[in-house]
Amino acid sequence: MRSLLWAALGLLLLLLPAPEATRKPTPCKRCQGLVDKFNQGMVDTAKKNFGGGNTAWEEKTLSKYEFSEIRLVEIVESLCESSDFECNQMVEEHEEHLEAWWLQLKNEYPDLFEWFCVKTLKVCCSPGTYGPDCLACQGGSKRPCSGNGQCSGDGSRQGDGSCRCHMGYQGPLCIDCMDGYFSSLRNETHSICTACDESCKTCSGPTSRDCGECEVGWVLVEDACMECDSTCVGCIGKGPEKCKECIPGYTKESGQCTDIDECSLAEKVCTRENENCYNTPGSYVCVCPDGFEETDDACVPTAGGEAVEENPTQPPSREDL
Numbered sequence: 001m002r003s004l005l006w007a008a009l010g011l012l013l014l015l016l017p018a019p020e021a022t023r024k025p026t027p028c029k030r031c032q033g034l035v036d037k038f039n040q041g042m043v044d045t046a047k048k049n050f051g052g053g054n055t056a057w058e059e060k061t062l063s064k065y066e067f068s069e070i071r072l073v074e075i076v077e078s079l080c081e082s083s084d085f086e087c088n089q090m091v092e093e094h095e096e097h098l099e100a101w102w103l104q105l106k107n108e109y110p111d112l113f114e115w116f117c118v119k120t121l122k123v124c125c126s127p128g129t130y131g132p133d134c135l136a137c138q139g140g141s142k143r144p145c146s147g148n149g150q151c152s153g154d155g156s157r158q159g160d161g162s163c164r165c166h167m168g169y170q171g172p173l174c175i176d177c178m179d180g181y182f183s184s185l186r187n188e189t190h191s192i193c194t195a196c197d198e199s200c201k202t203c204s205g206p207t208s209r210d211c212g213e214c215e216v217g218w219v220l221v222e223d224a225c226m227e228c229d230s231t232c233v234g235c236i237g238k239g240p241e242k243c244k245e246c247i248p249g250y251t252k253e254s255g256q257c258t259d260i261d262e263c264s265l266a267e268k269v270c271t272r273e274n275e276n277c278y279n280t281p282g283s284y285v286c287v288c289p290d291g292f293e294e295t296d297d298a299c300v301p302t303a304g305g306e307a308v309e310e311n312p313t314q315p316p317s318r319e320d321l
Helices: 002-015 027-045 055-066 069-077 085-105 112-120
Strands: 149-151 163-165 181-186 191-195 200-203 211-214 218-221 224-227 232-235 243-246 250-253 256-259 276-280 283-287 292-294 299-301
Touching (some): 211 224, 243 250
Antiparallel strands (some): 218 224, 232 243, 250 256
C-alpha cells in the first residue's frame, strides 16, 4: 500500500509545473546571458595590468591589447563556470563567431547581442519585436503596447505579439482605462490612466466628487460618494439609520442597524453544559468559566480546581478568547 502511495506522489510531482528557478532557459535567454558575461568580461579586462609609469608606452601597448586575441581568450575563459555544461557547449559551438566579431566585425556591429543573438544565431529578436520573423509588437517596436503593457514574446522568437496591459490599462494597445481609473493624459503618442478616489467605481477625475458611479459600500450624497456605515449592506446616506440592510449579527431596531444580543435569545447559542455566553459586536463567544476545562460536549471542573462563579454578561479578557 505504501509503495502505491509513493508512486502516486511521484507521478503528481512530475505533473506539477516546474518552479521558475528550475525551468530550462530558452535559447534566447542563454544567448543573452552569454552576451552579458562577454560584455562584463570586456569591462573587467579594460586597461588590465596597466596603470602608472610611461603614459606614451601605455597608450601604445593598450591599443594593441584592446583588440588582441590575448584579451579575447581571457574574456572567453571567464564566460562559463566549469559545471555549466550548456554554457560551455554554447561557447564551444560558437567560438568562431565570437572570434570573428572580436577581430573583424566589432567596429561595424558594436552591439554584440544584436549581431550574435539576433542576426547570426537567430534565437532572439530586437526589442519591440517577436516571433519567428521578428515582427513588430502591437503599438510598434519603439513603444510596444503604448508603453503601458508587456508584448508577448518581446525580444524572443516566441509569443504572438499581443499585449498584457499594466494595472489600470486595457484594450489591444493598452490605451484605454479600466474601471477605477481615469484618463489624465491622452494624445497621439501617450495615454496615462490614474487611479480614481477609493470611493469611486468609475470616475472622470481624482476626487470623490468626480465619481461616475460609487464603489460598493459607498453612496452618492450631495454630489460626492460617502462611505456607508460599517453595519450596512448598502445605504442611502451616512450613518446606521441609512442602511438598506444590516450585516449579519445586526438587525433593524428603531430605524437603524443594532447589534443582536445572541446570548439573550430564547434558543441558547452556547449549548455545552456549564458554558458561558458573551455577546460581542455582531457576534458572540462561548467560553468555559474559570476552574472548568473544555470537552466536546461540556465544560467540566478541572481536577483539584475550584469553580469560580462568573458574570456571564461581562466578556472574558482577550487572552481567554
